[in-house]
Amino acid sequence: MEVTNEPFLVTRLDQFARWAQKSSLWPLTFGLACCAIEMMNMVSPRYDAARFGAEVFRASPRQADLLIVSGRLSHKMVPVIRQIYAQMPEPKWVVAMGACASSGGIFDNYAIVQGVDQVIPVDVYVPGCPPTPDAVLHAVLRLQEEIVQGDPQAGVIRRHG
Amino acid sequence: MGDPRVRPPGAPPGGGAASPAPWLEAILAAAPGQVERLEPCYGIESLRVAPTALLAVADSIREAGFTMCLDVGGVDYLPRQPRFEVVYHFLALQGDGRPEQPRRLQLRVPVPEEAPEVPSIAHLWPSANWAEREVYDLFGIRFTGHPDLRRILMPDDWEGHPLRKDYPLRGPRDRAAATLPQGEQFDFLQARRPQPLAHARGGWRPDPGAGGSEAEGRDGHDGAGA
Ligand code: SF4
Numbered sequence: 103m104e105v106t107n108e109p110f111l112v113t114r115l116d117q118f119a120r121w122a123q124k125s126s127l128w129p130l131t132f133g134l135a136c137c138a139i140e141m142m143n144m145v146s147p148r149y150d151a152a153r154f155g156a157e158v159f160r161a162s163p164r165q166a167d168l169l170i171v172s173g174r175l176s177h178k179m180v181p182v183i184r185q186i187y188a189q190m191p192e193p194k195w196v197v198a199m200g201a202c203a204s205s206g207g208i209f210d211n212y213a214i215v216q217g218v219d220q221v222i223p224v225d226v227y228v229p230g231c232p233p234t235p236d237a238v239l240h241a242v243l244r245l246q247e248e249i250v251q252g253d254p255q256a257g258v259i260r261r262h263g
Numbered sequence: 264m265g266d267p268r269v270r271p272p273g274a275p276p277g278g279g280a281a282s283p284a285p286w287l288e289a290i291l292a293a294a295p296g297q298v299e300r301l302e303p304c305y306g307i308e309s310l311r312v313a314p315t316a317l318l319a320v321a322d323s324i325r326e327a328g329f330t331m332c333l334d335v336g337g338v339d340y341l342p343r344q345p346r347f348e349v350v351y352h353f354l355a356l357q358g359d360g361r362p363e364q365p366r367r368l369q370l371r372v373p374v375p376e377e378a379p380e381v382p383s384i385a386h387l388w389p390s391a392n393w394a395e396r397e398v399y400d401l402f403g404i405r406f407t408g409h410p411d412l413r414r415i416l417m418p419d420d421w422e423g424h425p426l427r428k429d430y431p432l433r434g435p436r437d438r439a440a441a442t443l444p445q446g447e448q449f450d451f452l453q454a455r456r457p458q459p460l461a462h463a464r465g466g467w468r469p470d471p472g473a474g475g476s477e478a479e480g481r482d483g484h485d486g487a488g489a
Pocket of ligand 1: 135136201230231
């Protein structure tokens with residue numbers, strides 16, 4: 103965006119849309135394991151995700167555009183998370199929070215999917231077991247950078263027809 | 264006198280309680296010869312019961328005031344024979360007439376590997392219903408007469424019983440590793456779904472069975488209207 107001396111802004115529509123999208127991320131209330139406790143902390147007054155416009159956790163995937171996979175994903179949960187992801191309206195983003203969501207973590211066993219990127223596309227990976235709320239906040243900021251820069255694959259603007 | 268969990272030196276197994284309490288006598292008499300009194304475990308009376316006698320013994324346990332079935336668990340003693348054991352824990356809230364001292368009872372039922380079957384006690388204690396399903400799911404021990412013996416933790420189409428000692432730790436991934444050429448990774452999810460797998464960024468396509476038009480992938484719209 104460009105500020106001129108005139109009392110209006112000059113910008114391009116896609117840049118404006120990206121700015122709006124990054125400034126209002128609505129995460130889904132979706133806690134899978136221990137990591138979810140830290141995810142809840144992220145919106146607490148101490149960390150205050152509201153400063154970055156990402157504090158409104160929604161209970162319905164149809165109202166959310168950010169899926170924070172907070173914990174280990176069991177094989178039994180795979181159909182559920184795929185359906186939830188499909189129910190989220192476009193554009194949507196995914197953060198794999200913690201070692202388990204990123205790679206299976208310590209659970210190299212029969213029950214756990216070795217990384218959620220085997221099931222749904224992931225935009226940002228957060229290391230840690232569990233990651234601190236700052237780290238999740240950092241992931242949100244990285245995601246916002248990515249949205250603003252408008253990765254053509256990230257589905258920021260859809261052309262219809 | 265002393266800690267009831269510690270057997271005094273020279274005392275017979277059974278925690279020094281040489282003669283069983285009257286309520287225990289009644290349970291022992293329910294299936295003579297098929298119930299064996301074991302050494303109490305942390306002050307809890309423990310019985311070993313043959314699977315054939317379980318129902319009779321369970322009836323008498325219920326009559327003795329044990330209104331709660333706390334848990335049903337499985338143990339795999341591989342390579343011992345009989346290989347499995349199903350362990351029940353019961354609680355009588357009334358105790359010996361003193362509500363502050365509830366009475367506990369442990370039941371151990373040995374189960375052979377060839378015919379892993381135990382009669383269900385879900386009709387006596389409804390709380391045993393899901394607990395027995397869990398033992399069935401993870402150990403493959405069938406509970407005859409159970410009203411709804413399905414898997415409860417693992418996916419319905421899972422193969423094998425993961426808490427058996429001879430189950431590979433990584434499940435199907437481990438099994439396939441033995442057959443795949445060296446260095447090739449077994450894609451577990453791929454094996455469970457008929458369709459090529461989602462990979463991050465770009466390659467992802469919706470699963471046609473997952474939810475109709477809403478199950479659109481990231482670049483699903485771009486191609487659709489062109
Ligand atoms: S990464 Fe650690 S804290 Fe997070 S779900 Fe896994 S085990 Fe729990």
